[in-house]
Amino acid sequence: MSKATLVTIRAVRTEQAGVAVYAFFLPGSKVLEIADISRLERTKEGLEGFQRDAIQKHIAGMVDYLNSGPVLFPNAILLALSPRASFTRSRGPTPEGLIPSGDAGVLKLPIAKDGSKCAWIVDGQQRSTALARATDSTLPVPVIAFVSDDLQTHREQFILVNKARPLPKRMVDELLPEIDARRLPADMATRQIPSALVERLDADPESPFHGLIRRTSSNKDPGRIVTDSALVRMLQKQINNPLGALASFRSLDGGSTDPTAMYAQVLSFWNAVKNAFPEAWGLPPEQSRLLHSAGITALGALMDYLSPRVVQRSNAGKSYAGVLEAIAPYCAWNSGRWIDMDCDWNQIESTAKDIRLLSDQLIRLSQLHNLRHMA
Structure with a gap:
């Protein structure tokens, strides 16, 4: 696989319930390059996807905010990663007293020649769309990603993330x-x-x-x-x-x-x-x-x-x-x-x-x- 088909980033890897979980930063415009939005729809085969339709007014408001000047935008986007993603742990001594919570390394996200992506957005579709439309395409945004290509798991996490009530x-x-x-x-x-x-x-x-x-x-x-x-x-x-x-x-x-x-x-x-x-x-x-x-x-x-x-x-x-x-x-x-x-x-x-x-x-x-x- 050539370098042109890979997105390579520094990340921290850990595990939860035996599932690999990564934390990393991406330029805002890159999120939709590596991740799909799985829309909820009912077809002859049954229920597909899980994401609701985009709220354009909400997105436009975020775009205006992002374009207003230097902004703080630390809200993490949650992705489900294809098992095709690969991680290489960085070598080197471990600092004394370091809390053993994860391993630093390099995460490689493959993009297929047919344009199919290696991730799905579980939470943050509005933010991802706004970031893609913003003038500053380089703003780094935090991403948390767990490895799973199982739609049922994606839906489960989507429901759990959105179960919490918004601030009154x-x-x-x-x-x-x-x-x-x-x-x-x-x-x-x-x-x-x-x-x-x-x-x-x-x-x-x-x-x-x-x-x-x-x-x-x-x-x-x-x-x-x-x-x-x-x-x-x-x-x-x-x-x-x-x-x-x-x-x-x-x-x-x-x-x-x-x-x-x-x-x-x-x-x-x-x-x-x-x-x-x-x-x-x-x-x-x-x-x-x-x-x-x-x-x-x-x-x-x-x-x-x-x-x-x-x-x-x-x-x-x-x-x-x-x-x-x-x-x-x-x-x-x-x-x-x-x-x-x-x-x-x-x-x-x-x-x-x-x-x-x-x-x-x-x-x-x-x-x-x-x-x-x-x-």
Whole structure:
């Protein structure tokens, strides 16, 4: 076999349950040169492969991240290797005190003349595809490979690797403000500002939410009655929706986004909410729907509606307060009924229908207030 038909790399070899396992690095673009993606499909012969279809949006996000500059990408790709791969142990003395966990050497991966490959991707097909499309084809990525050409073993390992749950979204959101946005993929960078605003709302003694927000790290504190995910979702919409209350503070042309101005607006609105509904503020969702996820989302929609009508942003708090205090007698956060919705206060749930009806109710009340004010 000529050298042109071999991919030769340095590797470390060990064994698990009598199966050879290798650890090595490959330039990102080389992964798909040596490894196939075994797609799951059903044919006349039965079930073939095991990999799901590629998620193009996910891949595009990783490509953008890889092309953003020097990046850290240490996530290992898991391969199943054909037994045709060969390993030669390196010679030389063993350093004193070395933990005997594996042997260093040279791994040779044959590529057949017909183009058939010597490995199959068990975990990391999206990453491998993104690496193949990235501008820097030389980025070295870690690979773990076990020797087996048995499809059943490939499927078993695929299921075991993917059995573990991904990180909870709330946990990721809580961690995001601690990370430099320049080092994040675009989709995660857009989640960072809302989460940072929520973090500040909880930590700021001047915030009405001070000490009330329940994050992953503070789930056991009974005094924290506001779920952070409801606030993060509301703020994301206000920032990313062109008609959102905070959209005007977001840069669309490479300029600077102004989270400080965003926070000032959020603070002015929610302080007005707290002052307008003092008897319903600070109560858990089972006692009040004001800080229930449905209430937070609906009030966020009201802020979106009112924001363009605030003439001077420096005086936003007074404008918000005027509307909220006027509609307060018609709201049923912790007792009574929503008359137009024909339901008791505790019948409001976090469903799309209830949130839409509650949002429309609050906006309609504010419109009636404006008409009375103009009369």
